[in-house]
Amino acid sequence: MTLTVAFFYLFAVLLVASAAMVIIAKNPVHAVLFLILTFFNAAGLFILLGAEFLAMLLVIVYVGAVAVLFLFVVMMLDVDFAELKAGFIKNAPVGLLVGGIVLAELVALFVGRGLDVGLGHKLAAAVPADVANTKALGQLIYTKYAYLFQGSGLILLVAMIGAIVLTHRGARPGVKRQSVAAQVARNPKTAMSVEKVPSGGYTIPEKKAAPALAQPKAEAAE
Amino acid sequence: MQQALNLATLTPLYPEIVIALGAMALLMAGAFRPAGAVSLKARDGEIIGWAAILVLAVALYFVAAGPSWKVSLFEGAFINDGFARFMKVLILTGAAASLMLSFDYLKEHVPELFEYPVLLLLAVVGMMMMVSAGDLIALYLAIELQSLALYVMAAIRRDDVKSSEAGLKYFVLGALSSGMLLYGASLIYGFTGSTSLAVIAQVAQSSGAATNIGLIVGLVFLMVGIAFKISAVPFHMWTPDVYEGAPTPVTAFFAAVPKLAAMALLVRVLATGFPGAAGGIKWQQIVVFLSLASMFLGAFAAIGQTNIKRLMAYSSIANIGFALVGLASQNEQGVQGVLIYLAIYMAMTLGTFAAILAMRRGGAPVEDINELAGLSQTNPSMAFILLLLFFSLAGIPPLAGFFAKYYVFLAAVKAGLWPLAVLGVIASVVGAFYYLNIVKIIYFDEAKPAFAHVDRNVFLVMAACGLFVILFIAAPSPLVDAALAAAKSLKP
Numbered sequence: 044m045t046l047t048v049a050f051f052y053l054f055a056v057l058l059v060a061s062a063a064m065v066i067i068a069k070n071p072v073h074a075v076l077f078l079i080l081t082f083f084n085a086a087g088l089f090i091l092l093g094a095e096f097l098a099m100l101l102v103i104v105y106v107g108a109v110a111v112l113f114l115f116v117v118m119m120l121d122v123d124f125a126e127l128k129a130g131f132i133k134n135a136p137v138g139l140l141v142g143g144i145v146l147a148e149l150v151a152l153f154v155g156r157g158l159d160v161g162l163g164h165k166l167a168a169a170v171p172a173d174v175a176n177t178k179a180l181g182q183l184i185y186t187k188y189a190y191l192f193q194g195s196g197l198i199l200l201v202a203m204i205g206a207i208v209l210t211h212r213g214a215r216p217g218v219k220r221q222s223v224a225a226q227v228a229r230n231p232k233t234a235m236s237v238e239k240v241p242s243g244g245y246t247i248p249e250k251k252a253a254p255a256l257a258q259p260k261a262e263a264a265e
Numbered sequence: 266m267q268q269a270l271n272l273a274t275l276t277p278l279y280p281e282i283v284i285a286l287g288a289m290a291l292l293m294a295g296a297f298r299p300a301g302a303v304s305l306k307a308r309d310g311e312i313i314g315w316a317a318i319l320v321l322a323v324a325l326y327f328v329a330a331g332p333s334w335k336v337s338l339f340e341g342a343f344i345n346d347g348f349a350r351f352m353k354v355l356i357l358t359g360a361a362a363s364l365m366l367s368f369d370y371l372k373e374h375v376p377e378l379f380e381y382p383v384l385l386l387l388a389v390v391g392m393m394m395m396v397s398a399g400d401l402i403a404l405y406l407a408i409e410l411q412s413l414a415l416y417v418m419a420a421i422r423r424d425d426v427k428s429s430e431a432g433l434k435y436f437v438l439g440a441l442s443s444g445m446l447l448y449g450a451s452l453i454y455g456f457t458g459s460t461s462l463a464v465i466a467q468v469a470q471s472s473g474a475a476t477n478i479g480l481i482v483g484l485v486f487l488m489v490g491i492a493f494k495i496s497a498v499p500f501h502m503w504t505p506d507v508y509e510g511a512p513t514p515v516t517a518f519f520a521a522v523p524k525l526a527a528m529a530l531l532v533r534v535l536a537t538g539f540p541g542a543a544g545g546i547k548w549q550q551i552v553v554f555l556s557l558a559s560m561f562l563g564a565f566a567a568i569g570q571t572n573i574k575r576l577m578a579y580s581s582i583a584n585i586g587f588a589l590v591g592l593a594s595q596n597e598q599g600v601q602g603v604l605i606y607l608a609i610y611m612a613m614t615l616g617t618f619a620a621i622l623a624m625r626r627g628g629a630p631v632e633d634i635n636e637l638a639g640l641s642q643t644n645p646s647m648a649f650i651l652l653l654l655f656f657s658l659a660g661i662p663p664l665a666g667f668f669a670k671y672y673v674f675l676a677a678v679k680a681g682l683w684p685l686a687v688l689g690v691i692a693s694v695v696g697a698f699y700y701l702n703i704v705k706i707i708y709f710d711e712a713k714p715a716f717a718h719v720d721r722n723v724f725l726v727m728a729a730c731g732l733f734v735i736l737f738i739a740a741p742s743p744l745v746d747a748a749l750a751a752a753k754s755l756k757p
Binding site for chain 2: 148151152187188189190191193194195197198200201202204205207208209210
């Protein structure tokens with residue numbers, strides 16, 4: 044038990060510290076790397092909670108895909124961070140005001156009633172002890188949450204359509220495209236040509252000229 | 266509580282399923298249409314559009330044929346009751362009409378895009394999920410589904426700076442409002458222990474709930490998120506810019522349909538999630554404030570506008586204020602009033618935007634209200650329809666707009682909200698000024714050159730809305746009774 048608690052504090056402190064570094068870090072690449080560290084620590088917390096599926100998902104999806112994508116964007120795009128910073132300072136008072144109000148609200152929530160939320164009825168245990176985490180999630184997603192699951196699917200479909208509608212410009216001339224049908228329809232006759240390579244020669248013969256012996260260009264040039 | 270999922274239990278979901286499948290089928294049809302044609306032939310887009318209207322009609326059939334009693338699926342995430350069915354009928358009708366408005370415009374400006382009807386269908390699925398949402402997760406997913414489709418639709422003319430700007434602005438502010446909504450939803454979940462509106466209602470009526478700061482802050486943030494979507498003052502900033510920048514048929518759709526869905530969502534969340542004036546959280550004062558601010562800002566800010574799309578944006582803000590009067594009265598007549606108001610508002614808005622679409626001269630749309638000068642001489646029929654619509658918007662009897670306002674104010678008076686009703690009437694009189702000003706321009710100003718020939722579909726929608734506005738008094742009972750039944754079905 045104490046070991047669990049010790050690990051909880053280890054992960055939690057690292058998580059908060061690296062999350063703070065994401066914002067503080069001057070170099071955007073460092074910020075993204077700290078973000079990855081944050082994800083790893085959050086995954087650790089999930090494992091302590093017994094939610095191993097979510098932990099793996101976090102590592103695979105967020106670290107493996109999203110964070111790497113961030114890294115790509117940060118490195119590929121030429122974002123002028125000095126200019127962004129200038130805007131930041133200009134708008135800082137408004138941000139501080141709004142942030143301060145939200146913080147005050149949160150503080151008021153807990154000062155008013157301590158950490159006991161009071162109203163809520165007792166929540167059931169997240170997962171029955173004898174069902175594996177992943178299995179329990181699967182059972183819920185495809186029964187109780189099937190409707191919401193399909194709804195999320197539709198949202199992703201809209202996102203795909205939207206990205207294509209707003210950016211795809213149709214077929215441009217001069218772009219080489221893959222044609223699966225043409226590839227499948229190829230046969231050795233159209234795909235390959237057998238060329239006789241002159242033995243002992245030292246140049247590649249031109250396409251039409253295929254005499255048995257080399258007719259070296261080098262000589263012609265000389 | 267585990268019920269087997271089969272097609273028979275999903276009957277109430279058929280409309281959503283039909284539209285989602287229809288959208289995907291049309292997407293496939295558009296993507297795999299006969300190869301070789303790099304740009305769409307002008308007719309292809311219209312064919313897909315008519316097919317989308319057919320899909321909407323089939324869904325309408327399933328709404329009408331579906332169960333009329335209250336059905337709750339997926340442990341309360343999806344609720345099909347009289348209220349949801351009433352709103353779904355409105356949404357489907359409005360979507361079909363605004364699709365009809367778009368054909369001519371899209372053919373001219375973005376002929377290579379066939380995705381517009383598909384996006385519209387998916388937005389309609391989102392809106393139907395919104396009016397049926399009985400759970401905070403379902404509510405959020407539904408809002409995101411419709412909003413995401415709307416952002417893309419606003420920017421559909423991607424080569425046009427204004428359209429892109431409208432889409433981006435809408436997207437950024439919409440994302441902000443979603444953030445607030447999620448923050449509120451998470452607080453509500455934290456303090457009640459459930460995302461289901463039914464459970465939240467139980468907890469919200471228990472002792473101590475009315476003074477629980479966490480629950481109140483959560484509800485306020487949730488309401489702010491939804492107020493963005495209905496563009497109630499002070500969360501209306503995006504409306505004039507987006508309405509002006511977006512292509513006109515898209516603006517017509519924005520003004521007429523998604524607002525209805527968001528308004529219905531607000532009604533359902535407040536009436537079923539946080540019910541009752543007694544013992545519950547006092548959300549009435551928030552709604553009263555939103556209502557008053559919207560009515561007055563909408564009325565006064567519209568006076569200075571010369572662009573008719575911006576003017577209609579402020580008009581829609583004011584109209585949402587009037588609809589909120591009904592919600593503020595917290596009773597059955599209030600909800601009935603909201604529903605009647607929304608139905609009539611939809612007809613008036615679609616009709617007016619059809620007329621705006623018809624304002625074309627020399628192959629380009631004109632949007633200044635002075636361009637309407639002397640329309641009564643160049644196109645008397647259109648001028649007369651506009652006269653009806655603007656008189657109705659101003660609330661002049663015996664047109665439909667008068668009854669819309671009558672029912673919400675009546676509910677407010679019954680609930681003892683005299684001051685709100687009186688102030689509402691004053692705001693309505695102020696608003697009448699700019700509507701009547703347009704009528705004056707149409708009938709008494711010196712004639713400008715005639716507009717280009719009006720597209721048949723556009724004229725059809727315009728005429729249907731005009732007829733509805735003038736004939737409503739002849740047979741008001743179907744709408745009024747249906748709205749009453751729908752309002753009653755919200756009671757648990």
